[in-house]
Structures are given as C-alpha cells and as structure tokens.
Amino acid sequence: MLTHLQRLEAEAIHIFREVMAEFQKPVLLYSVGKDSSVLLHLARKAFAPGPVPFPLLHIDTGWKFREMIAFRDRMAAEHQLQLIVHTNETGRQNKVSPFSMDQATYTDIMKTQALRQALSQHQFDAAFGGARRDEEMSRAKERIYSFRDKNQRWDPRNQRPELWNLYNGHIHKGESIRVFPLSNWTELDIWQYIAQEQIAIPELYFVKPRPIVKRGQTLIMQDDDRMVLEEGEKVTEMKVRFRTLGCYPLTGAIESDADSLDKIIEELKATRRSERSDRLIDKDAQASMEKKKTEGYF
C-alpha cells in the first residue's frame, strides 16, 4: 500500500510526463518558495536519470528577498538547470515599487504583465506552477490543466472536465495551458514531503533574528535600504520566520520558535492559520483571485 505522500508524488510525476509528451515547449514557473522547491524536486524525479527537459522561469520583480535570489542561482548551478529570469523592464525603468503605489497595480505590472511578457516572448505552450487547491476556498474547483486563450486569458466558462488521470492536452495554435501538479497537496503535505525528501529550501522559512519593522499589524523585514521608514517606525531585531516568500515589502513575517522542519510542522498543526493570511497581496479587496487570474496572474 502506498502512503499518501507516495500517491501524491506519483500523481505529480505522471502529470509532468504527460505534459512533456504532449506539448512542444513547456516551462517551469519557479518562484523560489517551498512549493516551487517541491515542484522542482518532482520534475527532477519525473525525468531521472535524464536532466529536467525544460527551463525554469523566474519572474523577478526586483523586490524579492536577496536571499531568494542567491538561493535561486545556487539551485540552478547545483542541478544544472536552464534558468530564465524575466523582469518587466518598462516597470523597472518607471521605478514601479510596492512602496510607491497600491499593491494591485504593482502586482499587475511587475508580476502579471511580466509573466505574460515572458511566456509570449518564449512561446511556451505549457507552464508548470506550484498552486494548490487548499490555498484558499476559491481554488477548490481548479483544474490541473488550466486553459489560456491566445491572449493568455483564463476563460472560467471554458475549462474542461478532468476524469480519471486522463488529461486533454489539445490546444489550438497560440493557446497555452498552466499546469498544477501540486493541486491535491495540502500545506502540511508540502512540509512533510520536504522533510521526507530533505529538499533544500531558503533559510527564510526558519526562525532567526531579523531586522523587522512593524507596520500596522504586519511585520516587514527591512531587506535593503530601499525601505524608507515612516514617522515613528523603527527597526528592531525580532525572532521571526516566513510562511510564504515573495516581494519582501509585501510579505509578513511571523514570530516563531521554529528553527527546524519538525518544529515548522508542529507549529503548522498547532497554529492553524491559513497561509494566505500572511500574504498581503491577497488582502487587497478589489483584486479578487478570479480577477487576477483572468488577467493572467497565477
């Protein structure tokens, strides 16, 4: 009898291979976080003893934690992966920053637009992502193959039923799909699998004294000097870690004692806060997930 992790692993590997067999030019969207780390590990498993047969794409907003960038480059070198880094140059030149504008606009320009630029520039017809159905209520219905039209738009009325493990990968010229091999994984599964497989993840997930600014209810790490303090704010050293990783100004830290995988898993079972509650980006009321998705955000 297979364990639940073995079954989830086999399902993900099956999806990777199916896409590889049926699509012309796949790419793995690599965001450096824990889910991406698991995704990459599964891709390596799916095609062993051969190399990962497609490139990794990282959308770099220019505001990621410095440690994430270093980790990304180390992984690419260590596993001899082809890494494509894309930044929305227009956005960068116009100095688009999470400090200077509302989050919805920032996200649209530096993440959504950037991703669309990169996908169309390279003509990728299938993009693997690490999204899971347990991340939030509205994702519970998502398909494993998510279809995008010629303009990379997601048409909610035009998704295909998925029966058994039979995926319909037929697309017309110019259309593409996003693929989510981790659809059936929960956050706990991800951590248990990282522990079981000893998958490397950035240190940011483990607790350490870090320079923190308390802004509203959120703990923000001052990762570089581009973060300008507002009146009355000061940087204090706090023992924190991150539950998700993204742009440092938009990622809240949590106070914790978890300095090991076992402790993270224990903490996860005890605290029971959905991980998105720490992700500022999802709190922006105007930008519901569906809206972002129809526009091409993951």
Add this chain to the structure above:
Amino acid sequence: MAEHATQDLLRFITCGSVDDGKSTLIGRLLHDADGLFDDVRKDINATNLAHITDGLQAEREQGITIDVAYRYFASSKRKFIIADVPGHEQYTRNMATGASTSDLAVILIDAQHGVQAQTRRHSFIVSLLGIRNVIVAINKLDLFGFDQARYKAIQQDYLQVAAQLEIPDIHFVPVSALHGDNIVNKSPNTPWFRGRTLLDYLERAHIDRSRNDKDFRFPVQWVNRPHADFRGYAGTIASGRIRKGDAIRVMPSGVISSIDSITTFDGELPQAEAGQAVTLTLNDKVDVSRGDMLVNTSSLAQMSDRLRARIVWLSPTPMNRDSDYLLKSTSQELRAWPEKIHHRIDVHTFAEQATDELQLNEIGLVDFGLHQPLVFDRYKKNRRTGAFILIDRMTNATVGAGLIEQPLATSPALAQRQAPEQAANNLHPQPPRISAAKRAEQKQQQPAVIWFTGLSGSGKSSIASALDELLTAHNKHSYLLDGDTMRQGLNRDLSFRESDRRENIRRIGEVAKLFSDAGLITLAAFISPFREDRQLVRELLPEGQFIEVFVDTPLEVCEQRDVKGLYAKARKGEIRQFTGISSPYEAPEKPDIHIRTEEMSVEDAARVVFEYLLNQVPFKKQ
C-alpha cells in the same frame, strides 16, 4: 510526524443536495476532524457549518463553471480528499467527474424524504463509475427523535435500490450533520445503533484493489533517452506489480522481453506496484513508444479496433453517428466514431430507451469503430485501462467519458493489418503479360495522378475539367474522377462521416492506381481534407506519379460563391461534418503545385498544371 507522514490516502465523493444537509455534513467533518484553519474556523458554529464549503458562492453567481470542488482534511488515521459536486444542474456530468477519481461514496439521504429519485441517480452513477464502497448517511434523524423505525425503513428502501446495482460494500449510519451525531463522535441519541461513526467507516474502509492484482499494466507515457546508453520507458503502473527479471509483452506489437531494471530518481527498485510512477528498461532492444502498453505475458489486455462502451455525455452538442472524435485512453490517442447507439439509460428508473443521439448529461451504450486497434481492459476489471475520454476535434473540448464494456469483433481491415503476410500469402495475382511501362509507351505519355485538393467550391473540378480539355487537345489520354460521380456509383454505400470519407478516398486512390497502370493521366478532384489520406494515395503509386495540387481559395470566398448551396445548409446545421464549417481541412504543407484561385482564372490555373507536367522529366523525354 513520522506517523502522520506514512498515512494512506482515501478519496471519496459526497452525493446529495444542499437541502439534504450535504454542505453541513462536509463542514462538520472538516470541523470536527480538525481539517480547518483557525481564521476560517473562527466564524463557524453549529448553525452555519455549511459556510465552510460555500467559498464558491460568489463565483457561481458570476457564472463560473464549477464541476467539482475538492476539499482536504486529515484525521489521526488517514488523509482524505473529498470530491464535492455542487448544484443540481450538470449533475450527472459533474458526478461522473468526481466519482472517476474516488474510491468510496458517501450518499446522503434526508430522513424527511427517504429514498428519492436523486438517491437512485447518485447510486447509479456511483455504481457505473466502479465505486464498490458506499456509506449511506441518513441525515436529520434528530427531527424524528432519532427514531430507529424511521432509520430501518429507509435502510430497507435503499437496499432495494442497491440490489439492482453493483455495490457490494454498503454501510449505513444514522446522523445529524447539524448537531454532529455519529459523524466523528458516537451519539448518545442512538443507543440502538451498533455500527460505527461516519469518520470511523471512512478511516477503516478497505478499498479492494485485488480485482486486477495479477494483471500488470504499464502504459508507456514517455520514452526517456538522456544518452545513448539508456533507453527507459516512463509511466505509472496502472495495475498489478512487476519485479526485475519478469517477462513482459509489448502490446499492440506482441513482442516479448523482460524487465532489466525498475529505475527511479532514488535508485533502482527490486519491484514496484500499482500507482507508482517509475521508468522501466528492458533486456532486449525492442521498438517501444508512447501509447504502447507493457503487460504480463500470462494475462494479456484486450486489443480491438471496435468496442462497446458506456458513455456519459459531457457536451451541450449531442453525440450522434455522423461525428468523429479523438479517443484518449491511457497514453493512447486515436480516432473513434460511434457505429451504433444501442440505448440511453434513465438514471432514475434504470430503464433503457432507444435513441439516435446522446444529449448532455445522458448515459448510453454505444459501439465504436476505431481507426487503429486500442489496447484496453474492461472497465469493470480495470478502472485505469478501461476508461477513456472523447475529444471534439474542432473545439478540442472534452465531450464524453467512456467506460469500456467489451471488445467487438475486429473489422476485416484490422485482421489484415495484424497478419499482413498471411493475408498477402493467400492472394496470387496473375502476373500481367503487358507491363505498365508498355501501356504508357503505347499512349506516348507518362501516366500520372493529378490530385486536386481544396475546400468545397474552391474550383477543383472546374480547373480539372479545363486541364482535361487541354490534355486531350494535346493528344494526351486523360480521365477525370470527381466527387459527385464517385459518390453516385462505386462509393454510394459510404456516408459523409469521417471514417467513410477516408474509405472514399482510399477507394478513389485504388481506382487512380489502376488507371495509372493502364497508362492514363488521371485527374482527381476531391476535397480530401486529411493529410494522412492524401499521403496514403501518394504511397499507393510509383514514386513521382502523384502530383498534389492545392486549390487554395479562402473559406469566405467559397462560402460566398456557394455554387451548390451547401455552405448555407451547413451553417444551418442541416449538413453535419461539412469541411471548413464543422469538420477540419488540413491544407497540404508542401503541395507540388499551389494555385491561389483569387489570383488567376480557371484557364490559367489549368495552364499552370499543364506546364508543370510538360516540365516533368518523364514528359520531356518524349
């Protein structure tokens, strides 16, 4: 942690409507079995449990299609994935989708209403999709003071329904989802109930996978060739198990080999079992590719180019006998067409009704013809290798789900393919005394088949006629074959369905070959929409004798001309499978001659082909 990580996984579907308390039941399971996060949980109390699963309400109002929503929770003994099928509309289609990946079904019955039409429908689909374990939760018993007689009566009614279906393993639980009785905790209100709680049944349910324990099935998904020294076949074991050294047979080719290694990222394994994704290497250099299936030599899979299957129709466009589909099963994909629709099944009465087509949400029994043999098992024996989906070739939509009942007698064409040598050995054509070359010489010309392909109304026949005239004027012996003439005579037994259209082209190809042997220049004007079919004709003929002329007229122009009024009819839906409108046209990638009719007259076009013929080496010789 270690204990938690080695749990197994149970996937189940919940059947019932919101009115039966289904959302409340799921909410209660998630809530009491500790599957909820605090920030979701804080607003939940006994009276609004249903809200836990209502995260999709807003989307439903926006008209976003939700066929199945998946929920995740874990108890201390097992991990669970719930397939939650919302709403009444599209119910059959959605339930089939949710049930296809489930090992078990929880069927909810409202004690106020007892066994209803929907209970019969749920049970039928559950049984159809091969789920053998059912837990019937009889809900809202609190409204009857947990009356045992009420519970027993419903239980008896349900057993009568189940007797007509194939559900060998059924448990009943009296519950109140609202108050939590017998969901996770045993209720003090039902002292007469000797069974276990719903969660307890879910935790202990034994999913019998022994039905096909001995049938090793390995559909090859992807050939892994990182370097010259390694050739591995990647795939997921559909059923059975395999050990290093075991003999296997490759289907459909029939070649026998044995397992050299079971390779994974974590090293080689001595053996592997159903559900594992591995890479196999073989001891012999055999030709294996995606779509092949490795099976154990002692229990072969079925192989046929005709089969009978139960179909759940998923598309608003009905399935009918004029249509062709792509059939995907395991890693195989081939063209399939319905030969006969036996009946559809009323999911409430289980009665069979005669029909010509299957509508959305209908279930029917259908015979299919396939353009090449499929390797499969009966669905009842194997849910992985007995299932398929049907794909619309124009829209690419997934339009049907198939559960294979049985193979049907193989068509003569397959018999010939399977044993081409024997078939050929039994035929002894009389060697001709006069060779093709001799006949050509007598006519002072090189025979050729000029194949005009293009949309209906593109001008194929007009150009071919003009060329016929031109050749005759130059003392060449030619003959024109056109669609309508062939359809009225030799091919009048054929319809316009794709399979028949292919046969139409094949026969024309054979006729053209005979004419070529006779030394004639054959002009063939046929839509011939499929590249593969034109290639087939090319291969029938000696090298260089097939000349493909693409009569290229844009669809809008053909439709505007509409000489025969066919486009108008096709647009109205009066003609099905009309090339360009409801059936694809595959333009030649490298035609020998490309004629853009918008740029030249019929006479000029004929002249272009004529010049081409004159410039051909064999023509120059004379």
